[in-house]
Amino acid sequence: MKTVEWHDTPGGAEVWLIDQTRLPLEEEVVRCRDYTEVAHAIRSMQVRGAPAIGVTAAMGEALAAVRAPDDTLNATIQEACGALAKTRPTAVNLFWAIERMRSAALRVAGSAPHEVRAALVDEAQRIAVEDEACSRAIGAHGAALFAEGDGVLTHCNAGGLAAVSYGTALAPLRAAHERGTRFHVWVDETRPFLQGSRLTAWELLKAGIDCTLITDNMAAHFMGRGRVQKIIVGADRIAANGDVANKIGTYGLAILAREHSIPFYVAAPTSTVDLALASGDLIPIEERDHTEVTQLRGQQMAPLGMRAAHPAFDVTPHRYVTAIITEEGVHGPPYVESLREAVEVARGKTLLAGEGVHGASR
Numbered sequence: 001m002k003t004v005e006w007h008d009t010p011g012g013a014e015v016w017l018i019d020q021t022r023l024p025l026e027e028e029v030v031r032c033r034d035y036t037e038v039a040h041a042i043r044s045m046q047v048r049g050a051p052a053i054g055v056t057a058a059m060g061e062a063l064a065a066v067r068a069p070d071d072t073l074n075a076t077i078q079e080a081c082g083a084l085a086k087t088r089p090t091a092v093n094l095f096w097a098i099e100r101m102r103s104a105a106l107r108v109a110g111s112a113p114h115e116v117r118a119a120l121v122d123e124a125q126r127i128a129v130e131d132e133a134c135s136r137a138i139g140a141h142g143a144a145l146f147a148e149g150d151g152v153l154t155h156c157n158a159g160g161l162a163a164v165s166y167g168t169a170l171a172p173l174r175a176a177h178e179r180g181t182r183f184h185v186w187v188d189e190t191r192p193f194l195q196g197s198r199l200t201a202w203e204l205l206k207a208g209i210d211c212t213l214i215t216d217n218m219a220a221h222f223m224g225r226g227r228v229q230k231i232i233v234g235a236d237r238i239a240a241n242g243d244v245a246n247k248i249g250t251y252g253l254a255i256l257a258r259e260h261s262i263p264f265y266v267a268a269p270t271s272t273v274d275l276a277l278a279s280g281d282l283i284p285i286e287e288r289d290h291t292e293v294t295q296l297r298g299q300q301m302a303p304l305g306m307r308a309a310h311p312a313f314d315v316t317p318h319r320y321v322t323a324i325i326t327e328e329g330v331h332g333p334p335y336v337e338s339l340r341e342a343v344e345v346a347r348g349k350t351l352l353a354g355e356g357v358h359g360a361s362r
Helices: 035-043 050-067 070-085 092-107 113-145 171-178 195-207 216-224 250-259 335-361
Strands: 004-009 012-018 029-032 151-154 184-188 211-214 230-233 237-239 244-247 264-267 313-316 323-326 329-331
Touching: 004 050, 004 113, 012 050, 029 035, 035 050, 035 070, 050 070, 050 092, 050 113, 070 092, 070 113, 092 113, 113 171, 113 230, 113 264, 113 323, 113 329, 113 335, 151 216, 171 264, 184 195, 184 216, 195 211, 211 216, 216 250, 230 244, 230 250, 244 250, 250 264, 250 313, 323 335, 329 335
Parallel strands: 151 184, 151 230, 184 211, 230 264, 264 323
Antiparallel strands: 004 012, 012 029, 237 244, 244 313, 323 329
């Protein structure tokens, strides 16, 4: 199944999610029946990855509308917007999706309740379809960057599990592999939540892509030995100047890449670009529960009473980024210009598609 899916069941609408906290040993589905369950799934990282979070939030909004009584419909939609916006602060796709759902609700304000519900479900499903198309386009644009025999390092998980399907940073690797290019992927385990060892490794093995798991502190060793020719990561928010917020540890890899003259690529949809923020200094960094550092799946790994820091993300300055791959192409510096152009093109396409859909329904 896809990472996130909308289902109309005999008991009513549900949002189905692959439970990423159970992988790789158990493949289970979380079935969310209201927006509070969707919010919990995002907060607890049962679903994670910026694009997947955005789509899930959109479906949570639609679920709120479908489940709400007629007399509290508008209030429930606004209540859901507020609750979902509080789940995770760094990934801008979350807020981008919520705003799209707000706009969809405004377009049908004053309509009959069933029309409001239909509009929100339609918009959420459009966002999901667009996300899949974005992933495929990112893969097509980025595949040519990877050559036969390359050693490619990844960090965290930016594959199909971080989107509806196919992924962002793994999309060019999937596309290159499907074209017959053979390379080797070094998978950073990504402490403390182990998205690399639990999720990226799982995805690559299923895709038949040659890969090796390494601990985060092995990256410099393999770069120094000439085993890494390219690095590609995803992003949770990209500032207007090209500064990139991604899983903690990304910044260090970018510095190492510069030292070893290794290209450092970032792959993300234009919905991850936040033109309202001039630089990465303004990106809010989520601080998660310290027990995710001191414990591993409930097993205490540090002395009892030990404090731990847990910033979930860091910011890589744009000067370390070789190129940013979006659904609109491969963008180089100056990012202030190339990213703005990409976002404007993508927004234009979305507006045209939206006018076509809503125009046809009138």
